Amino acid sequence: MYTSTPQQLVQGLYLSLLGRAADPAGLHYWVDELANSSLDVLSERFVNSREFQDNFGDKTPEEFVRLQYYNLFDRNPDKAGLDFWTAQLETGALDRDDLPGAILDGASESDQEAYRAKLSIADYYTSQVPQERYDPEQPLTYPWLHSNAELYADLNRLDERYDTLDLEQVGASLEGNPLYRAEVGHGDKTVMIVTQQHGDEPLGTEASLYLLDFLAGDSEAAREIREEVTVVVMPRVNPDGFARWERQVGGEQDVLDPRRNEANVDLNRSYDPEAGFDPEQAPEAAAVFRVLEEYQPDLLLDYHNQNNYRDAEGDLDTMSIRWATNEAVDPQVSADGQRAALAIAEALEDYDHDQLTLFPGSDNPAIARNGLALEGTPTLLIEQRGLQEMDELAQGLDLDYSALASALTLEGLISMKGVIGAVADDSFEDYDPQLAARIPERSERIQFADLYGDDAYTTPETSPTIPAEEAALVGVATAQEDLIA
Ligand SMILES: [Zn+2]
Structure with a gap:
């Protein structure tokens, strides 16, 4: 089901032994070398390299094992793993160049998934960045999800940093958390992005922060988009639900479903134009409507x-999408949602950590995808993987999903940039909406236990944090920076 290409093998050497994504020239060189050699020989050459010796030559065996767990899986080792692999190095049973492969061979399914997630991110970066702009310090993953306070701080930081971005509070949740909209660009065409109407579905919010940083920034690509498109983002429409999820993770019992708002309302059932909704019970949905009213977007991504x-090959769907399917929706409105689907499919072609399918259609007029389209706004629903992991974490699972979440966040970001870029350069209009139906239907539901097997509820005895200087060395994201060039 999973085979490694030469590129992935070399990228794996960079990740594990040098703690960075390959630069484009380096990747090219070592893929050529690999054709006439073996992975073992290359591993040895990496360990003998000046870069390795300068950065890691003086690490103790235990420090080196910790570093490998971070480089491969983005997590701290459990005590048993740490002791075992440290002993392997200390007794000389394994050399340092053999360690990454040995750890990977015995890795659990969730660890292997984390590794593939990191590889995909690294490979995307290497394939997108020109050699002269390559940055060895480029963070590939971020530590974890933004809390509400961290989200608001980052939004305000973006607002202060960029004259090109305008941040405004447009409402408050039932618990009094602020609801923001961020606007970038001044083009005639308007794309609106809404994230996290369901509190425990946070990855679109993470992606939208990278999107805003990119769109507001100084690149030629961003300047061109700002000329053509106005982008308005409402990140984390249900902050109260997310805070409740965090409390569940902290061990609190009997917490109201974090999907819902504080009045037990599913915000994504507020959009039926005939039925309406109670703004007292769902001020978050009322805020969405106010922003919609103000911007009258040409397209809304949810x-x-x-x-x-x-699927039958064993690959997991990373993203399922669907346009408005209620039969009373104007076909022209649905067609623009289909064009957005095709723009996403095209944008994701360059990214490994991606399996795009069609979300099963439902005619329910109360969901944003249908309800807003009934009123004339083209919509696309985007459902990424990750909810099951969020739910397991809420139930007390102690696993670190930061590598997976980072890979899905990058997928979300690529999808957003793909749609906005297509709207900006008018290629959006060239998509034949009929073709969207060719995206495969969503795969079979799989239970968490079937996916992760025995390791699902193993709890590390200790969870030591990575020493600060080591974390800096391997490039843990410490600031809100654009993930890709
Ligand atoms: Zn949802």
Whole structure:
């Protein structure tokens, strides 16, 4: 089911032994070398390299094992793993160049998944960045999800940093958390992005922060987009639900479903134009409507997370999408949602950590995808993987999903940039909406235990944090920076 290409093998050497993504020239060189050699020989050459010796030559065996767990899986080792692999190095049973492969061979399914997630991110970066702009310090993953306070701080930081971005509070949740909209660009065409109407579906929010940083920034690509498109983002429409999820993770019992708002309302059932909704019970939905009213977007993207679905080849769906399917929606309105679907499919072609499928259609007029389209706004629902993991974490699972979440966040970001870029350069209009139906239907639902097997509830005895200087060395994201060039 999973085979490694020469590129992935070399990228794996960079990740594990040098703690960075390959630069484009380096990747090219070592893929050529690999054709006439073996992975073992290359591993030895990496360990003998000046870069390795300068950065890691003086690490103790235990420090080196910790570093490998971070470089490969983005997590701290459990005590048993740490002791075992340290002993392997100390007794000389393994050399340092053999360690990454040995750890990977015995890795659990979730660890292997984390490794593939990191590889995909690294490979995307290497394939996108020109050699002269390559940055060895480029963070590939971020530590974990933004809390509400961290989200608001980052939004305000973006607002202060960029004259090109305008941040405004447009409402408050029932618990009094602020609801923001961020606007970038001044083009005639308007794209609106809504994230996290369901509190425990946070990855679109993470992606939208990178998007705003990119769009507001100084690149030629961003300047061109700002001329053509106005982008308005409402990140984390249900902050109260997310805070409740965090409390569940902290061990609190009997917490109201974090999907819902504080009045037990599913915000994504507020959009039926005939039925309406009670703004007292759902001020968050009322804020969405105010922004819609103000901007009258040409397209609305609604980001969610869904459970796990796996196809016959064993590959997991990373994203399922669907346009408005209610039969009373004007076909021209649905067609623009289909064009957005095709723009996403095209944008994701360059990214490994991606399996795009069609979310099963429902005619329910109360969901944003249908309800807003009935009023004339083209919509696309985007459901990324990750909800099942969020739910397991809420139930007390102690696993670190930061590598997976980072890979899905990058997928979300690529999808957003793909749609906005297509709207900006008018290629959006060239998509034949009929073709969207060729995207495969969503795969079969798979239970968490079937996916992760025995390791699902193993709890590390200790969870030591990575020493600060080591974390800096391997490039843990410490600031809100654009993930890709
Ligand atoms: Zn949802």
